[in-house]
Amino acid sequence: MRLIILGTGSMAGEHARNFALDPEVEIVAAVEPTQQRLGQFAEAHGIPHRFAGLDEAIAWGDFDAAANVTPDAVHYPTTMQLIAAGKDVFCEKPLATEYSQAREMADAADSAGVINMVNLTYRAAPPVQRAREMVLAGEIGTIKHFEASYLQSWLVGRHWGDWQTEDRWLWRLSSAHGSKGVIGDIGIHIVDFATYAAGSDIASLSSRVRTFQKVAGDRIGDYTLDANDSVVMSVELANGALGSIQATRWATGTLNDLRLDLYGDRGALRLLAGGRQSSLLACIGADIDTQTWREVACPPVPTNYLRFATAVRSRVNGDPDFRRAAALQHVLDLSFAADGLGSLAIA
Ligand SMILES: NC(=O)c1ccc[n+]([C@@H]2O[C@H](COP(=O)([O-])OP(=O)(O)OC[C@H]3O[C@@H](n4cnc5c(N)ncnc54)[C@H](O)[C@@H]3O)[C@@H](O)[C@H]2O)c1
Structure with a gap:
């Protein structure tokens, strides 16, 4: 080729x-x-x-x-x-x-x-492939609840460079430069990661999206810093499971962590990928009564x-092909639209 x-x-x-x-x-x-x-x-x-x-x-x-x-x-x-x-x-x-x-x-x-x-x-992260196999084989039963997050901290730390001076970070903070913020940047990864492992797509969602002030006037040079930095979605999957999906660039102390817990009625899986560690833990069968989590071996997976x-x-x-990516994009668009629907304030 x-x-x-x-x-x-x-x-x-x-x-x-x-x-x-x-x-x-x-x-x-x-x-x-x-x-x-x-x-x-x-x-x-x-x-x-x-x-x-x-x-x-x-x-x-x-x-x-x-x-x-x-x-x-x-x-x-x-x-x-x-x-x-x-x-x-x-x-x-x-x-x-x-x-x-x-x-x-x-x-x-x-x-x-x-x-x-x-x-x-993260399709090439061995835990996600092994977790999906276990879910599809019924090893944790019916998933009732899940928690998914993609956590980065480059707005807080300098480990990936200086976002205030480097264009590769600044365009990610600016809608006029085509960024959809944290939702488009890493939200797409965690929506794919969670739904792929759970073996079920999103049926409905609500969301809160936030752009925090980063510098006075929210502007650096040509870049207006208006793209979102944090999103929290509450989601129902087509299989009926309820859960949350979060993504942020403000997770101080984390490098690049994708975390996912899938709770089924016969067991649970805990995935970690992306950062310095990658692992899959399972709590299944008799271990449920003692809340014992055991490491699951995950064979290597070829890269995309x-x-x-x-x-x-x-x-x-x-x-994943373009059709899958378009379906994920639909979810991302809905997370913006759902934020516009507002929330109930404590009076
Ligand atoms: N899959 C992942 O895990 C992952 C990780 C990081 C970035 N990305 C994605 O990779 C893409 C690039 O990100 P990046 O961090 O390398 O950004 P970057 O800003 O460092 O690099 C983008 C490059 O594209 C060039 N460019 C702009 N317009 C062009 C054009 N019309 N033709 C050819 N080149 C053009 C820019 O000059 C720049 O050098 C983004 O879409 C980002 O979301 C994916």
């Missing part, structure tokens, strides 16, 4: 390193408007061709597939262009910034018959990058 990488910012390195693990993938070009970044990236990963824009790359055309690692709002126009050119696309999440666009992308990919996948990274490469070779689409 001859692959191009579109967008050579911070996440693009992950794509280059991971695709390089497949000997049949050749990264033939990088596309990026910021010239210095393009040059450094292409040098670092030994990529022969460089383009300042997608038009040029498509006019050249000597590639099969593209990894779209541009900012969120750029996914839609560039992916539609790639699909129209008949290229397979591995797109970063969120697929688009609104459901109608995401659905259009899924429809276009299906009509064109191109391979289409979205990089919901390698599964995309396999899908391109086999011409059988992989999961």
Whole structure:
């Protein structure tokens, strides 16, 4: 497979390193408007061709597939262009910034018959795959309740750089730069993580969304800091389970944790992924009476990058595909709409 990488910012390195693990993938070009970044990236990963824009790359055309690692709002126009050119696309999440666009992308990919996948990274976390198998096998019975959260703290700590000066963080805080805030950035991961493990999609939700003041005037240079930083959803799944899904960038003391507890009527599962540790614990059978949790072994899972490469070779689409990502986008849109419905104040 001859692959191009579109967008050579911070996440693009992950794509280059991971695709390089497949000997049949050749990264033939990088596309990026910021010239210095393009040059450094292409040098670092030994990529022969460089383009300042997608038009040029498509006019050249000597590639099969593209990894779209541009900012969120750029996914839609560039992916539609790639699909129209008949290229397979591995797109970063969120697929688009609104459901109608995401659905259009899924429809276009299906009509064109191109391979289409979205990089919901935590599908490759072994606990989520093992948990889903256990749930679908009935090992915890019927899920009644769940708690899911995705916790980051880059607005508080400097471990990932300085959000006040680096554009890769500032665009994530600004609606005008296409960000849907924490909801679009990591809310999509935890909605997918929770519903995939639970084996059931969201049937209804209510939500509270908050943008906290970060600097005086809520503005840094061209960036108006109006995109949300915290969301709390209460959710009912199609299988009847009730639960909460939260995401925040204000979880001081956590690096990048996805946490999920699934409580069934015959057992429970506790998943941790994303950060420095990954684990799956189960409390099943006689252990329920003593609240004893035991570690469950989780076999390794291939990354989305390698599964995309396999899908391109086999011409059988992989999961999560654009259709799944569009369904998640629908949930994200509803979480904004539900926040607008307000809440009851204590008089
Ligand atoms: N799957 C994950 O776990 C994960 C993790 C981090 C980021 N992401 C996603 O990856 C994407 C990129 O994030 P990032 O942190 O690398 O952002 P970034 O700002 O560091 O990099 C984006 C790059 O795209 C370039 N770009 C902008 N418009 C372009 C265009 N039209 N054509 C080509 N390049 C263009 C920018 O100049 C920049 O270099 C985002 O959608 C983000 O949500 C996913």
